[in-house]
Amino acid sequence: MTSLLEVSDLRVTHRGSPIVDGVDFKLDRGEALGLAGESGCGKTTTALALMKLLPPALTQSGSMTLRPEGAEEPINLGRRTEAGMQLVRWRHISLVFQGAMNSLDPVQRIDAQMAEAIRLHSDQKGGKEVGRKISDLFKTVGLPVSAARRYPHELSGGQRQRVMIALALCCDPSLVIADEPTTALDVVMQAQVLQLLERLRESLGLALILISHDLGVLGETCDRIAIMYAGRIVETGPVRSVFDDPQHPYTKLLLDSLPVIGGERGLAPPIPGAPPDPGSPPEGCRFRPRCPYAKDECLADPPLREVAKGQSAACHFAPWKKWPDPRAAAAAGKKA
């Protein structure tokens, strides 16, 4: 089976300094991929690059191939011009944005904004048809149909995020990119919105790229997960394998720092240090300065390679059979 989206060597630079530095991944039809990593590692930039929506200050390169259902030929996103991208956007890939508060035009009614998107990509120009489509979508995302006549400020944050999801679905895309769709919401709302996304994915056969720094959220929703560090994917694989048996020290420490509810420690130790400045990354492995297991080998750049079934990691020492105690390892590393 050919995959829905194939990205290889995606790079984004800002005045020559890399922000996204050679990202490769594949996404199957109907698959949910989680993208995790610390703030500033390039998750949103990657998402915007997939739709070629980066601000003019950023330049992108690399190949991105989309094979939507029913399309005769694969769409080469990397080569598409702005006009060509306008036909792909929302028709095949849609976006639920980080911070739903400002994702809608504040001075236009919601139904007008949805109708605009629907009319843009379909031949349904009739007001009745479009109206029916909008009320169907509102029912799908669990909103009262009357909310469509409202202005964005008249809805709560949770309702607005549902509107955004309805908007993302309005042209029946094959891929939805959701960039931290729940960050601004309370826990209950968060769970509801995530359940909604999961349900829709199953019933509509959508592929989903879910971006979050909350590994717990990704673990529940996604099939596969990719961990980003300083503009690169450092580990990727099926969610269960990565969670149960991480193969990159960064993933390992990230998982260890998750608070365990009912666990002994209230607060887990965070990873010491800060991510590198993307403009001047350290030589070799980018995680080296913060890695307790770093050795001389790490001065060479580790490639992302398959280390277990379906699971890849960018670490010279993978596969890790067992993880030494990080503190002891760090102390030993210093002595050596």
Add this chain to the structure above:
Amino acid sequence: MSGRWLAGKAAAAVVTLVFVIVFNFFLFRVMGDPTTQFTRIPNITPTELADLRSDYGLDKPLLTGQFVDYIGDTASFDLGTSQRSRRAVWTEIKDALPWTLLLVGVGTLLATLIGSWLGVIAATRRGRNSDNGLLGFSLFTYAAPEYWIGIILILVFAFWIPILPAGLQMTPGVEFSSWVSEVTDVAEHLILPATAMTLMLLGQYFLIMRSSMVDVLTEDFITVKRATGLPWDRVVSRHAVPNALLPLVTLSAIQFGAVVGGAITIETIFSWPGLGELTFQAINDKDFPVLQGVFLVFSAGVIFANLLADCLYFYLDPRVKAD
């Protein structure tokens, strides 16, 4: 409810107007005894002076006499008599007002349209040559005094290249064969003063629209609209501009005070027989009743413009209705 909101705004406007009327009375008494003006008439006798004082009601007690008369007269549109022309102030104002409305209306309309249009263009080309050029041009017109602009226009288009009249509102002493030729004549006379007015106001509208657009264009919903596949020009015209217009509406109302100041200068330079020129002459002649009347009309104009802006804002921004 929108009706109650409007009623509240209208009530506030009326209260402001009443305050202006009261203030106007005391302002002109603080400025000194108007009859000192008459003592410049050579050989005036004390009895003649006393007669004049009683003619103008200046012998009555200030609060219980003059103030009560003033309020009553103002309420019935009796603004007194011009000391210069001996005509009723209200008549003088009524004759001048249409000319001012024409000039200010055309100037404001053109400045708003051209200024905001250029602002949109500059904001969408931020940092490029066209943006820098427009920025320079508008800062220049903004900084240039309006009398200077007026004189340059007269110099260039009435003397060096004599294609337009240098002043007045229509050719004097001409019997117009039809209303069409009369309108054409007025329009010809309007071009230069209206251009001066437009240039005077343009800069601010441009700068506000530009910065407002620059702000709006960084908002998330602009990226979302682009993500839906909407072409850029439609993202700008349908979503960015309507949002960016909001500060412009408020500015237009606040600007109205500056418009009044500019009207005085421009009308005087172009001998345009509006309220501005009337004011200028009244200042020269120390014609207090006319000044008092013109002040009142200008203040009422500013208050009305603000009310209008509030209504427009209410119509344009649905979020206003929420509070």
